[in-house]
Amino acid sequence: MMGHQATRRELFVMISLDEYVPEDHLLRAVDRYLDLSEFRLCLADSYSHTGRPSIDPELLARMLIIGYCYGIRSERRLCEEVGMNLAYRWFCRLGLRDKVPDHSSFSKNRHGRFRDHDAFRQLFDSVLRRCMAEGLVQGEGFATDASMIKADVQRQRSRSGDTDIDWGDPAQASRPVREYLAALEQANPVSPPKRISLTDPSATWTAAAGPAIFAYSTNYLIDLKVGVIVDVEASAVTKTAEVEATKTMINRVEEKYAMKPRRLVGDTNYGVAAMLGWLVDEKGIAPHVPVWDKSEHHDGTFSRTDFTFDAANNRYVCPAGKYLKPAQRSQQKNPFRYRASLYDCQVCQLKPRCCPNMIIRKIDRSPHEPARDVARAIGKTPAYRESRRERKKVEMLFAHLKRILKLRQLRLRGPSGAHDEFLLAATVQNLRRMAKNLIPTRRNENLVMS
Structure with a gap:
């Protein structure tokens, strides 16, 4: 007999959101390893001690983590999804009757107090320290690479690089333009780019991946044990900028965590003489990197x-x-x-x-030929072949970044906007890495103990 669903309107319903979130849900695993207490302390100085209470910064951080974790790129849509999804409400510590913050709150906090205190860098560091405490970071070998992310600009809003552009009053200009003009005052004179964007002048005009676009590079430095990201840096889409970003990341990790790898794995982009000399002579790191060498002849003459x-x-x-x-x-x-x-x-x-x-x-x-000889000798060893295989871990992270987290194009503009987006995405990837590598292990341990 065909059934018929009877609709009953209940005046009072007592439910717990915890009952509606499965035990194997991704957000449960992420929540287990996420500690935002330091995030709150980092922002404490930017809030007044009197007046009406503001939106909890921890709530905004949890919502942003959801957005990057599930590839929700629109902040307006993120607020709608958090309002409708019970698992999202549970993760954000919101009840059924609690109001979801307006999407405009994200913009004011991202471009204001979050950026002034570099809060996302602090959040990334706290998650990395948790990864280290859980034994996911070994520190023996690092791998580095860069991936191009399209900037949030239109090609039509650009000019030739050798054109004199009147940016107007810097005080009235947009934030990306102010950052670009401030960088020009500090940097040494360089050759003008081929094209420059009027919306985001710091973005690089490049045709490295097909038709020319404006883009930034996200640079990863990962530990080779399980692929945890130990540092991330935004840079221009040039080989020189990417090499300098790797140097910055290695120095920063050594300064913060007293951790220096014995070997660095990278592609030919990092096999230039100056980089190899810096690794071997200054840092004492074995370069598992192909040497950038154009001295080999293929016409039958002596090389x-x-x-x-x-x-x-x-x-x-x-x-x-x-x-x-x-x-x-x-x-x-x-x-x-x-x-x-x-x-x-x-x-x-x-x-x-x-x-x-x-x-x-x-x-x-x-002048760095001895370091190049060291790299050539390493390239003939079985350890080098193993390093080439392990380098795929950083390539997989970039694939995950673009296909799963859907970070193919930036939403924020300027170097600081790219900096914030890359840090948040790397933080989420480390959280997911902990959830993947630690939760199944502990479940198996519980099964054995029972």
Whole structure:
């Protein structure tokens, strides 16, 4: 017999939100490892001791974590979802009758007290310390990489980089423009970019991933044990900026947590001579990085690797047994250029294979060549092959960032906006990493004990 649902209107209903949130829900696991007490203390100075109570900053932080955890990019939609979803209300400590904050509160707090106190950096650090306390960070090996995130600008609102742009009164300009003008005053003169956005001048015009767009780079430094993010930094979409961001992150982690890895894993972008010299000579870190080297020849002529460097006598030995020494006349222009003797090259039978289009053979040696040799030697070891496999963990984090958290395009503008968004996304990824790696283990332990 077909059933019929009878609608009964109950005047009073006693329910508990805790009963409607499953035990294996993601937010339960995240809530177990989330401690916002330090977040409140960080913002205490920005609130008055008198007057009407404001919205709890912990509530705003929990709502933002939900938004980044489930890829809810719109703050207006986030407020609607928190109002309707029982699990979201439970995580935010809201009852059924409690009012959800208005979406405008996020903008005022994000661009105001949250940014003035760098609250999201403090939140990221507190979650990272919890990861370290749970044993998810080993500190033996780090991996680094960068990924491009599209800026919240339109291509039509841009000008050529060599055009004189009148930004008007800086006091009346938008926040991204003020940040750009302040950075120009502090930075050394650089070549103008190809194009500059009038909406977000700090965004980089790049065609690295297809049609040219304005974008920022998010730089990750991760621990290789389980892939916990130990630091994150926003930068321009250039190789130089990304390398400098990695240096900043390594120094910051060492300063904050007294933790320095024995090896750093990265792609060819981090294999430039200056970076390798900094890792080996200054930091004592083994570079598990491919060397950026354009000295190899593929036309049948001798490459630089065919020449042996005699460090004791500061000279190169060619395949014919002759010497390439530093040229006295070129010492001021290029002190690391080595030249063969004209008399040796002219009568050498190997000249067609050595320098067929030059009178003599010349070799430029980088001042960081010993560090490059260290990286080349590491590249031939089984440990290097294992590091190349482990580097996929940082690539997986970027895929998770764009596909699951849906951070393909920024909503906030300017370097500070990119800084806040990247920090929040990395914080959520670390929280999810703890939930994934610790909750199943403890469940198994409880099953064994019972």
